[in-house]
Amino acid sequence: MNHTAALSLPTDNLTQTSTIEAGYTSPVITDSGMPTLELLIEPDGDLDSAFVAYDRNGNTWLTVSGWLFEFSPDLPAAAAP
Secondary structure, three states, rough: OOHHEEEEEEOOOOOHHHHHHOOOOOEEEEEEEOOOOOOOOOOOOOOOEEEEEEEEEOOOOEEEHHHEEEEEEEEOOOOOO
16 A cells, blocks of 8 residues: 555545545544544554554544554444443
């Protein structure tokens, strides 16, 4: 996958919907002792490498060093136990 192409997506009118349409469909929450990030990532992404993710709170693209974080799925409230 060419992550440079993902980083060059237009930032005008960038929405979660357009990000999902670009293939970033897996919502996750990160934990590393730093502020928590709520991200959208590619479903088949390697979380132990550097990868591109969409920050749902900041509405921006990030390059994430996956080995620095623990990830958990962000389940909708209805699906949570």
